Amino acid sequence: DAGITQSPRHKVTETGTPVTLRCHQTENHRYMYWYRQDPGHGLRLIHYSYGVKDTDKGEVSDGYSVSRSKTEDFLLTLESATSSQTSVYFCAISKGADERGYTFGSGTRLTVV
Amino acid sequence: KQEVTQIPAALSVPEGENLVLNCSFTDSAIYNLQWFRQDPGKGLTSLLLIQSSQREQTSGRLNASLDKSSGRSTLYIAASQPGDSATYLCAVGNTGNQFYFGTGTSLTVIP
Numbered sequence: 187d188a189g190i191t192q193s194p195r196h197k198v199t200e201t202g203t204p205v206t207l208r209c210h211q212t213e214n215h216r217y218m219y220w221y222r223q224d225p226g227h228g229l230r231l232i233h234y235s236y237g238v239k240d241t242d243k244g245e246v247s248d249g250y251s252v253s254r255s256k257t258e259d260f261l262l263t264l265e266s267a268t269s270s271q272t273s274v275y276f277c278a279i280s281k282g283a284d285e286r287g288y289t290f291g292s293g294t295r296l297t298v299v
Numbered sequence: 300k301q302e303v304t305q306i307p308a309a310l311s312v313p314e315g316e317n318l319v320l321n322c323s324f325t326d327s328a329i330y331n332l333q334w335f336r337q338d339p340g341k342g343l344t345s346l347l348l349i350q351s352s353q354r355e356q357t358s359g360r361l362n363a364s365l366d367k368s369s370g371r372s373t374l375y376i377a378a379s380q381p382g383d384s385a386t387y388l389c390a391v392g393n394t395g396n397q398f399y400f401g402t403g404t405s406l407t408v409i410p
Contacts, residue, residue: 251404
C-alpha cells in the first residue's frame with residue numbers, strides 16, 4: 187500500500203529465537219498500530235503508538251514489545267518466538283481514529299517452527 | 300470491551316444481485332466505523348469510513364449505513380460483480396484510538 191511498507195513479507199523462524207518486524211510509513215501519521223490476524227479471531231491489536239517513544243498495549247500484547255524511535259518506523263519484537271505466534275501481522279497507520287481511519291500495510295506472514 | 304459481530308460468515312450470490320452485509324457491535328459509544336475489503340493473502344483496503352455523527356456514506360456501488368443506537372451497520376453492494384469477491388471486514392473505532400474488528404464476511408460473486 188502506498189505510504190506504508192512492512193518487512194519482511196515472509197519469515198520462518200525457530201521457537202525461542204527473537205524476531206523483529208518493521209513497519210515504515212512516509213505519511214507522517216501520528217498513530218501506528220500492530221495487529222495480528224488469525225482464523226476465527228479476526229484482527230487483534232497487539233500494541234500501538236501515539237507518537238515517538240509513546241506506546242501502549244493492546245489486547246494481545248503478551249510476548250511482544252515495540253519501539254518507535256522515529257515517526258516513520260514502528261518495530262514489533264517477539265522476544266522469544268513461540269508456535270502460538272505463528273500468524274499474519276499487519277501494521278496500520280492513522281492520523282487519529284476520529285479522522286480518516288486506518289491505512290494498512292500488506293502484512294508479514296510469520297511461521298514459528 | 301467492544302464486541303463486533305458480522306453475519307453471515309460467508310455469502311455466495313450470482314452476478315448482478317444487490318446484497319447486504321451486516322455488522323453489529325455491543326458498545327454504542329463509538330467514534331466511527333470503517334468497512335474494509337481483504338483479498339486472499341493481501342492487506343486490507345479501506346472502503347468507507349462513517350463518523351459517529353453520520354448516518355451513511357456512499358462510494359460508487361457501495362453504501363454503508365450506521366445506526367449507533369441499535370449497534371448496527373450495513374454495507375450495501377449494488378449490482379455485484381465477480382471482482383467484488385473478497386472478505387469484507389467491519390471495524391469499530393472506540394476511545395483510545397483503537398479499532399475493534401469483526402471476523403468478516405467472505406463474499407463470492409458467481410459469474
